[in-house]
Every structure is written in structure tokens, then in C-alpha cells.
Amino acid sequence: MENWSEKKSVNNNLFLQKLGIEVPVICGAMYPCSNPELIAAVSESGGIGMVQPLSLVYAYSIPFEEGLNQIKSLTTKPVGLNVIVEKNIKAYEDRMKNWVDIALTKGVRFFVTALGDPSWVIEKVKPFGGIVYHDVTERKWAERAVRLGVDGLICVNNRAGGHAGNQSAEDLFKQLSDFGLPLICAGGVSTSDHFIDSLKMGYSGVQMGTRFIATTECKAHPDYKEAILRASEKDIVLTKRVTGVPLSVIRTPYVDSVGLEIGPIAQFLFRFRRTRHWLRFLYNLRSVRAMKKTNLKGLSTKDYYQAGKGVEGINEVLGANTILKIFRTAYEKFLAGE
Numbered sequence: 001m002e003n004w005s006e007k008k009s010v011n012n013n014l015f016l017q018k019l020g021i022e023v024p025v026i027c028g029a030m031y032p033c034s035n036p037e038l039i040a041a042v043s044e045s046g047g048i049g050m051v052q053p054l055s056l057v058y059a060y061s062i063p064f065e066e067g068l069n070q071i072k073s074l075t076t077k078p079v080g081l082n083v084i085v086e087k088n089i090k091a092y093e094d095r096m097k098n099w100v101d102i103a104l105t106k107g108v109r110f111f112v113t114a115l116g117d118p119s120w121v122i123e124k125v126k127p128f129g130g131i132v133y134h135d136v137t138e139r140k141w142a143e144r145a146v147r148l149g150v151d152g153l154i155c156v157n158n159r160a161g162g163h164a165g166n167q168s169a170e171d172l173f174k175q176l177s178d179f180g181l182p183l184i185c186a187g188g189v190s191t192s193d194h195f196i197d198s199l200k201m202g203y204s205g206v207q208m209g210t211r212f213i214a215t216t217e218c219k220a221h222p223d224y225k226e227a228i229l230r231a232s233e234k235d236i237v238l239t240k241r242v243t244g245v246p247l248s249v250i251r252t253p254y255v256d257s258v259g260l261e262i263g264p265i266a267q268f269l270f271r272f273r274r275t276r277h278w279l280r281f282l283y284n285l286r287s288v289r290a291m292k293k294t295n296l297k298g299l300s301t302k303d304y305y306q307a308g309k310g311v312e313g314i315n316e317v318l319g320a321n322t323i324l325k326i327f328r329t330a331y332e333k334f335l336a337g338e
Contacts, residue, residue, distance in 0.1 A: 024205025159188025
């Protein structure tokens with residue numbers, strides 16, 4: 001209990017107060033599931049919703065600034081922006097930098113970076129009082145991000161949906177806790193019990209994706225939500241067929257039929273930095289188109305449903321506000337030592 005008390009103090013001071021939110025829950029940025037209504041609902045309910053710009057602009061065909069305005073019409077509370085910083089083609093980098101500039105003018109102050117060097121994001125947002133957290137799956141990436149000046153780390157474990165890590169939540173926390181920064185548990189969290197277990201480990205909060213897909217506000221196709229409700233932990237597999245690197249998806253007949261691995265030529269090209277960046281771009285471009293069709297329109301045969309092992313605890317579609325109420329109650333009990 002004494003150890004809990006120390007951890008609760010860290011949780012409350014370093015994460016919630018700086019972000020100005022009430023419940024230490026991030027709705028993870030998801031392609032193509034991060035629609036404006038979902039983002040706003042999570043923020044309005046006391047957590048923080050993350051804008052995924054590719055989802056906003058390409059999956060939902062909403063111009064970026066218009067999308068931010070729409071979200072802000074639904075909530076006055078803080079929202080964040082996901083920034084993919086992997087170096088790719090210049091036009092893509094320029095567009096992402098422009099989106100960050102627009103977000104800053106709209107009052108966004110929380111940024112989560114991924115897949116590369118977050119330096120330019122830090123340089124852009126710090127003069128505005130911005131806060132930058134970085135996605136990491138192991139210590140070597142965390143060390144680099146901390147040197148560059150990030151404010152916290154999103155610790156992506158082996159239970160996450162999308163591009164999962166390869167280590168457990170416990171092992172990641174042990175590896176990264178000495179940095180003295182807020183650590184967010186990302187992966188396998190879908191219930192209030194999972195949430196509290198993460199806080200007991202010492203995490204400052206959690207990031208959830210799969211749980212928020214199965215909500216009334218999420219615009220994902222009903223087939224996708226139903227697949228999440230039906231799935232169990234053992235149905236989550238890693239495939240390289242979508243983006244070229246391991247991606248957590250729900251096992252379907254189509255996933256079984258095409259296999260989980262990429263071809264030998266692609267495997268060879270992924271070994272080299274320059275060709276790896278281009279190959280990832282091509283894979284991602286293809287997956288953007290495929291995911292939009294599958295997850296929003298609900299195809300019946302070519303189903304790639306991204307999800308994490310937290311599906312085990314998801315049995316019904318709920319409103320985001322209902323989920324946050326459950327988590328808020330659990331959090332208040334945790335703080336009270338119950």
C-alpha cells in the first residue's frame with residue numbers, strides 16, 4: 001500500500017496536471033477509426049482523444065483544419081495530435097509539419113510522435129508550451145527520445161493492437177522507469193481492472209485503442225465492432241502482409257488464406273535503411289486504401305481488423321462516456337486506497 005501511495009502521487013502530478021485532463025486515459029490514434037466524434041467524446045468525458053491526421057483527411061475525407069474545428073465544436077477540453085515522424089518522401093513530411101502548425105494555432109498542446117526522430121516536433125511545439133510523448137517498444141528507442149527532450153513515453157507492449165511491441169508491460173516498465181518521466185501503458189487494456197493493474201505497476205496512465213473501436217461514437221463498420229466482440233486473445237495474430245512489419249490483427253479466414261509473412265524480395269529490401277523507408281511508404285499507401293474499404297464499408301472476405309489482446313475483455317459496444325465513467329470510478333477508488 002505504501003508503494004501505491006508513492007506511485008499515485010507521480011501519476012497525478014506528472015500526467016494529469018500537465019495535460020489538464022481528469023482521467024489518465026488516452027484514446028490512441030487509429031487509422032481508420034479515429035473519427036471526430038470519437039475523439040471529442042473521449043476528451044469531453046475526461047480522458048484525451050488523439051487526432052490521427054491520415055484518418056481524418058483520407059479515411060473520412062475531412063480537410064485537416066475543418067476536422068479540428070469540428071472536434072472543437074463538440075468539446076472544449078484538450079485533444080492531442082498523433083505525428084508520424086518517420087522520414088519518407090518530402091511531400092509527406094511537409095504535409096505533416098503543416099498539420100502540426102495548424103494544430104498549434106487551434107490550441108492543441110499534446111503531441112504523440114512515432115516511428116522516427118521527434119526533434120522537429122519538439123522544436124515546433126515547445127515555444128507554445130506543447131507536450132511531446134513518444135511511442136517506444138524498447139529501451140534503445142526510449143534513450144534516444146529522452147535525449148532529444150520528450151516529456152513522456154508511450155510504452156507499446158506485446159498486447160497492443162496495430163504495431164505491437166515484443167515485451168510485456170511489466171518488463172517495459174522495469175526498463176524505462178529510471179528515466180523519471182511519465183510512462184503510459186499501451187496494449188492489452190480494455191477493462192477498469194486492466195487500467196488499475198497498470199497504475200499499480202507504476203504507469204502514469206493508459207492508452208487504449210481496441211476498446212474505443214467498440215463504441216457507439218466510432219464510425220468503424222459494425223462488422224469490425226462485431227469481430228472485436230467475438231474475438232478472444234488467442235484470435236490475435238501478427239501479420240506482415242499489411243504494412244511490411246508485424247501488425248496485430250484479428251485472425252479471419254482471409255488472414256489464414258494469404259498467410260502472415262511477406263515475400264523473400266520484400267524481406268531482403270527491408271534490411272536496408274533507404275529501401276526500407278520506401279517500402280514502408282508503399283505498403284502503408286496500399287494499406288490505407290485497403291483499410292478504408294474494409295473497416296468503414298465492411299467487406300466480407302478481405303478483412304484486416306486491427307486489434308489488440310484486450311479484445312478478451314470487450315463484450316459489448318458502449319458509449320465512450322460510459323467507458324470513461326467506469327474508469328473514473330475505478331481511478332477514484334484507487335486514489336482512495338480502496
